[in-house]
Amino acid sequence: MSTDQIIKKYIKDAKTIVHGNMIMFEVTTDKILSVCRELYDRQLPLKIISAFDERKEKDLFKVAYVFGLPKQNMFLVPYIMVKDEFPSLTPLIHQASNYERKIYTFFGLKPTGHPSLRTLILHENWPANIFPLRKDFKWNSRPKLANGDFQFRKLEGEGVYEIPVGPVHAGIIEPGHFRFSVLGEEILLLEPRLGYSHKGSEKLFEELPLQDKIKLSERISGDSSFSHSLAFCLALESLGGIKISSRTNYLRVIFAELERLSNHIGDIGAIMVDTGYNFGGASGARLKEVVMQINEELTGSRFLRGVSKVGGINATLTTESIEKLIKSLNQLENDFKEVIHIAENTTTLLLRLKKTGVLQAEVARDHGVIGVAGKAIGFEMDARVDYPYAAYNQLQLKIATEKGGDVYARFEVRIKEVYSSIELIKQSLRKLSQSNNDDTKAITFKKNSYAIGIVEGWRGDIIYLISTDSNGEISRVDVRDPSFLNWAALGFAGKGNMVPDFPLINKSFNLSYSGNDL
Amino acid sequence: METILFFIIQIILIPLISPFFIGLTRKVKARMQNRTGASPFQPYKDLWKLFHKDEVISVDASWIFKAAPYIIFSTTIIIGASIPLITTLTTNSYMGDFLVIVYLIALGTFFLALAGLDTGGAFGGFASSREMVVSALTEGGLILSLLILALISHSTNLTTITSTISSLSYLNFAPVILAFLSFIISILAENNRYPFDNPATHLELTMIHEAMILEYSGKKLALMEWASANKYLIFIALGVNLFIPWGIATSLNWVTTLTALVIFLTKVSVFCILIATLESSIAKLRFFKLPSLLFTSLVFCIIALGLII
Numbered sequence: 001m002s003t004d005q006i007i008k009k010y011i012k013d014a015k016t017i018v019h020g021n022m023i024m025f026e027v028t029t030d031k032i033l034s035v036c037r038e039l040y041d042r043q044l045p046l047k048i049i050s051a052f053d054e055r056k057e058k059d060l061f062k063v064a065y066v067f068g069l070p071k072q073n074m075f076l077v078p079y080i081m082v083k084d085e086f087p088s089l090t091p092l093i094h095q096a097s098n099y100e101r102k103i104y105t106f107f108g109l110k111p112t113g114h115p116s117l118r119t120l121i122l123h124e125n126w127p128a129n130i131f132p133l134r135k136d137f138k139w140n141s142r143p144k145l146a147n148g149d150f151q152f153r154k155l156e157g158e159g160v161y162e163i164p165v166g167p168v169h170a171g172i173i174e175p176g177h178f179r180f181s182v183l184g185e186e187i188l189l190l191e192p193r194l195g196y197s198h199k200g201s202e203k204l205f206e207e208l209p210l211q212d213k214i215k216l217s218e219r220i221s222g223d224s225s226f227s228h229s230l231a232f233c234l235a236l237e238s239l240g241g242i243k244i245s246s247r248t249n250y251l252r253v254i255f256a257e258l259e260r261l262s263n264h265i266g267d268i269g270a271i272m273v274d275t276g277y278n279f280g281g282a283s284g285a286r287l288k289e290v291v292m293q294i295n296e297e298l299t300g301s302r303f304l305r306g307v308s309k310v311g312g313i314n315a316t317l318t319t320e321s322i323e324k325l326i327k328s329l330n331q332l333e334n335d336f337k338e339v340i341h342i343a344e345n346t347t348t349l350l351l352r353l354k355k356t357g358v359l360q361a362e363v364a365r366d367h368g369v370i371g372v373a374g375k376a377i378g379f380e381m382d383a384r385v386d387y388p389y390a391a392y393n394q395l396q397l398k399i400a401t402e403k404g405g406d407v408y409a410r411f412e413v414r415i416k417e418v419y420s421s422i423e424l425i426k427q428s429l430r431k432l433s434q435s436n437n438d439d440t441k442a443i444t445f446k447k448n449s450y451a452i453g454i455v456e457g458w459r460g461d462i463i464y465l466i467s468t469d470s471n472g473e474i475s476r477v478d479v480r481d482p483s484f485l486n487w488a489a490l491g492f493a494g495k496g497n498m499v500p501d502f503p504l505i506n507k508s509f510n511l512s513y514s515g516n517d518l
Numbered sequence: 519m520e521t522i523l524f525f526i527i528q529i530i531l532i533p534l535i536s537p538f539f540i541g542l543t544r545k546v547k548a549r550m551q552n553r554t555g556a557s558p559f560q561p562y563k564d565l566w567k568l569f570h571k572d573e574v575i576s577v578d579a580s581w582i583f584k585a586a587p588y589i590i591f592s593t594t595i596i597i598g599a600s601i602p603l604i605t606t607l608t609t610n611s612y613m614g615d616f617l618v619i620v621y622l623i624a625l626g627t628f629f630l631a632l633a634g635l636d637t638g639g640a641f642g643g644f645a646s647s648r649e650m651v652v653s654a655l656t657e658g659g660l661i662l663s664l665l666i667l668a669l670i671s672h673s674t675n676l677t678t679i680t681s682t683i684s685s686l687s688y689l690n691f692a693p694v695i696l697a698f699l700s701f702i703i704s705i706l707a708e709n710n711r712y713p714f715d716n717p718a719t720h721l722e723l724t725m726i727h728e729a730m731i732l733e734y735s736g737k738k739l740a741l742m743e744w745a746s747a748n749k750y751l752i753f754i755a756l757g758v759n760l761f762i763p764w765g766i767a768t769s770l771n772w773v774t775t776l777t778a779l780v781i782f783l784t785k786v787s788v789f790c791i792l793i794a795t796l797e798s799s800i801a802k803l804r805f806f807k808l809p810s811l812l813f814t815s816l817v818f819c820i821i822a823l824g825l826i827i
Contacts, residue, residue, distance in 0.1 A: 163644070170722055185805060272801070276716040278797065283552070348800040351804065498804070500723055503723050
């Protein structure tokens with residue numbers, strides 16, 4: 001479909017502005033809810049809701065609702081201009097809840113009609129009247145500590161007790177607090193509380209020089225360094241109108257899949273460790289290390305940092321290293337197959353994985369669950385297919401899905417994606433041309449424009465929404481890690497399970513704290 | 519005279535060699551996972567390290583928290599001195615009774631559970647509750663399996679049982695084998711091994727034994743760790759000496775005693791390797807499935823009882 005046809009089909013007569021693959025159109029505040037609901041009802045996924053401080057130019061804030069058009073690689077973006085409050089979409093589309101709470105916390109815009117309006121990410125020690133993403137807040141100012149109040153949801157009844165876990169955990173993992181209300185060993189209520197690793201990343205994106213912005217994007221969630229920086233670079237390239245050579249596109253696929261490979265293999269091992277199946281755990285850790293060492297050999301970084309750049313890629317693959325890579329991948333695939341074969345024949349392991357931590361499809365749909373957790377319920381969505389970037393539209397890829405929605409289904413989705421990643425890397429290596437004709441001219445960005453970068457990280461799709469001001473400088477970067485959506489649904493997967501199964505359920509999601517807290 | 523000598527030897531022997539068998543089990547597990555693993559002597563170094571560390575004790579801790587490590591450690595020493603290890607000539611008629619042994623073990627478990635509750639931490643609390651569930655359900659299988667031996671040998675004294683079983687005709691061995699199977703399940707449950715508990719886990723929410731000693735540090739933690747190593751060895755020693763007692767010294771001279779010691783150490787090592795193999799090849803069972811496994815242990819005993827009577 002062409003842009004005009006899309007406009008005709010979905011928007012009709014509104015005045016539209018097209019920025020790259022975003023079709024933006026202004027809606028009045030009284031109509032926005034019905035417009036959004038209509039797009040949602042027509043099966044367009046809500047990808048992100050974001051606010052922009054445009055008080056300097058227009059004396060108003062912009063709140064934009066980004067809907068994706070799967071398979072078209074286009075985004076429909078109705079937006080409203082508001083002063084200090086906006087109508088809450090949450091009663092109509094539940095997954096809007098946390099986006100609106102975030103806007104409320106960081107911009108001080110009140111979503112009227114929000115059913116449970118609380119601040120998100122920032123804790124009670126942050127003053128309630130300081131909104132860090134407003135342009136008049138200086139990034140390096142340090143407000144006085146406040147003494148706010150925070151209440152967990154309370155369950156009462158005979159024998160019900162609370163278990164506080166975290167934010168500091170045993171083992172080397174990120175900080176997060178979990179509050180369990182438990183009856184005996186059964187979890188009645190699970191409330192995660194995050195924000196402990198909030199670093200002000202979105203504000204920092206507005207301040208740092210371009211080169212450091214890319215470095216920052218690599219550190220939003222350290223295990224997804226390449227996917228995050230790639231999504232950011234894609235958005236920047238769309239703003240700069242930069243064309244990418246086919247070789248770079250294939251290299252991007254190769255590194256993105258290597259990242260997926262190392263993390264999925266690591267997670268498969270970690271899931272087995274958490275059931276106490278040590279053989280599988282040790283094998284997972286070993287095979288992950290193999291991929292990490294491939295990464296280091298090819299790029300100098302085990303986490304693929306410093307590889308992404310705007311308009312190209314900082315890595316060269318020689319014929320020699322390609323041959324070596326194919327050899328190590330074949331070896332890896334064989335070893336992995338053997339480990340999985342043994343694991344799939346271990347009854348005690350399967351007993352622990354099956355029917356544990358079931359996430360209901362309805363709950364998942366309402367919370368907009370994406371990525372591995374979504375695929376494990378059978379949601380066929382994958383940014384590599386729906387919004388193809390880099391060279392994915394020239395490669396064969398089948399979205400890995402399962403039906404159960406339990407830990408086993410998430411385990412299986414990861415296994416399938418490991419095989420498909422290896423296959424994708426091999427396909428890309430075969431098609432990799434030698435010529436490198438990347439644009440190397442100085443980068444200038446379109447003025448007063450917007451762009452979206454979307455990449456299927458190993459957890460799910462990562463979105464970067466960027467805007468530029470009247471000087472062509474980047475004025476706002478909104479990052480949406482898949483964890484932001486999936487954290488909201490984790491509590492539902494834990495409910496009704498036993499306390500000792502929770503670490504396993506949590507590991508099967510393996511969400512990023514840092515990517516959520518920003 | 520010799521009896522006193524052996525009593526003293528046994529007091530020293532159990533705590534002296536028990537950390538090695540924990541280390542051996544870990545080493546074998548590591549090899550099964552394609553890892554090199556630490557030396558089997560690593561637990562000695564760990565104990566040494568812990569004994570030289572300072573302790574942190576919660577302000578909410580009562581005397582129970584402070585006394586528990588000493589009580590638990592001393593029960594294992596007393597039990598270690600009272601059971602037949604390398605000779606059947608140490609008939610200790612008061613302490614060597616299996617009921618005394620079983621309830622001395624229970625005393626240790628009782629104080630361990632109290633200590634877990636004492637500081638009021640969430641993890642210690644639910645670990646103690648789980649421990650009590652598991653040990654209450656284990657008790658049946660444990661007592662019955664030993665009772666079967668007592669019925670066969672017409673004595674509840676462990677040393678007498680050992681001598682009777684070693685001279686038992688093969689034709690009458692079926693109930694002993696069934697009781698042994700039941701006892702093995704009890705060994706795993708009482709020592710918090712697979713599939714009941716994962717001694718190597720770092721996940722507080724899944725722990726049983728480890729969460730009860732979570733609040734301990736330094737010297738008291740060392741005592742706790744040492745006591746659980748002793749308990750592990752005691753159970754394995756009971757298993758190999760009561761159910762497969764061949765090789766134990768029946769006369770007192772240096773040659774037979776040393777041979778018996780070597781045979782004993784070999785049997786215990788083989789048992790550790792078997793446990794390590796089991797722990798490497800299965801996942802931990804879900805907590806609510808544990809009662810059925812313990813019930814199985816009880817069923818073995820009841821069948822064995824039927825065979826005797």
